[in-house]
Amino acid sequence: MKLSEAKQQFIGSWGAFGTHWGINRTMAQIHALLMISADPLTQDDVMEQLDISRGNVNMNIRELISWGLVDRVILPGERKEYFSAEKDIWKVATQIIRERKKRELDPMMKLLSQLEDIDGDKKDKDVKQFISTVSGIRKFGNQADKMLDVMIKADENWILNNFLKLFKK
Amino acid sequence: MKLSEAKQQFIGSWGAFGTHWGINRTMAQIHALLMISADPLTQDDVMEQLDISRGNVNMNIRELISWGLVDRVILPGERKEYFSAEKDIWKVATQIIRERKKRELDPMMKLLSQLEDIDGDKKDKDVKQFISTVSGIRKFGNQADKMLDVMIKADENWILNNFLKLFKK
DNA sequence: ATATATTTTCAAATATTATTGAAAATTCAA
DNA sequence: TTGAATTTTCAATAATATTTGAAAATATAT
Secondary structure: OOHHHHHHHHHHHHHHHHHOOOOOHHHHHHHHHHHHOOOOEOHHHHHHHHOOOHHHHHHHHHHHHHOOOEEEEOOOOOOOOEEEEOOOHHHHHHHHHHHHHHHHHHHHHHHHHHHOOOOOOOOOHHHHHHHHHHHHHHHHHHHHHHHHHHHHHOOHHHHHHHHHHOOOO | OOHHHHHHHHHHHHHHHHHOOOOOHHHHHHHHHHHHOOOOEOHHHHHHHHOOOHHHHHHHHHHHHHOOOEEEEOOOOOOOOEEEEOOOHHHHHHHHHHHHHHHHHHHHHHHHHHHOOOOOOOOOHHHHHHHHHHHHHHHHHHHHHHHHHHHHHOOHHHHHHHHHHOOOO
8 A cells, every 4th residue: 555545544544533532533634644744744734735724724733732742843944833743652642531531531520429419318219319320420430530540650561561461360 | 409400410411521422412411311210211201301302312212222321121011112221330331342442443453454554665754654653553552452352341340459459559 | 113924813604413303114902 | 904102214404513714913034
């Protein structure tokens, strides 16, 4: 397969993949493009290679920067800004985990702990089921939360190797 | 807080949460409603409680069933079908992992392994970066894949406890 | 300071996705 | 069978999300 074809396929699939994870297609495609580019790119490079508008590129790159997945790069003597993506997939993964935990899991846990205080008959089956479901999710979430904290801090090989070792029998 | 208010809040947040994870809002809300309901519900119950159309309820419930998160329940002597959600959050989580792995991760891994065969100069920096990025993602994905397989099979406390034990020092 | 290059913003246009509701299909009791 | 109850389908509509592009803002060279 030719490089140009393989690039197109990778960018396309990464974009489709993103949409299943609440990330918009274009943002994921820009991320893909920057991950496979050896050198930093300008907004114009991205516009041209993905055939999208300047505004679109600008907004999505800023979003990628806010996720900590892309950096601005200033090249000496160049007027334009360049952008480059983190290439280490472990760092990418832990950064995404870190952000989603902060943006989604933490607020959900906060809410759940409030919802467990229900006025009314604790013997009522509806009250019982509600409390049981909510507290189950909260406990599970708290454990996931701890586990993710640990993963974020751990070194790639150390954690995966140790984790897998548990199951080698 | 009153039960009815707490229910509304839970259903609303679970729905919003879902949209960040590629699940449509209504499907997540129906799932939430069924998880906190002590008894199985009919399509009409769901229509009424969430104020949505029959077609919408029907399609989303079938989708939940295909995800293995909801079951049809036949009550003896009743003409209507009833629906009930898995309430054990660990089972819910492993079921979601199982499905997403099958639907998204597995196909992505398959594609990536094809993309590593690039015609052309292996010394070219663009070729090198492409292969390096793709193979990094593939290797990471394969490890995640193994880890998830193990989690799916493991018992709740066993796996979380063992995992956490690793980090207790 | 002025001109020019570059980035950012955001209202309007477009595209995508979700929802409705009524008709068709199915189920089941009599 | 027949007919009422129930479920399913899907074209039309509505709601939501994304994208554009041109104007405004900002940065930089001269």
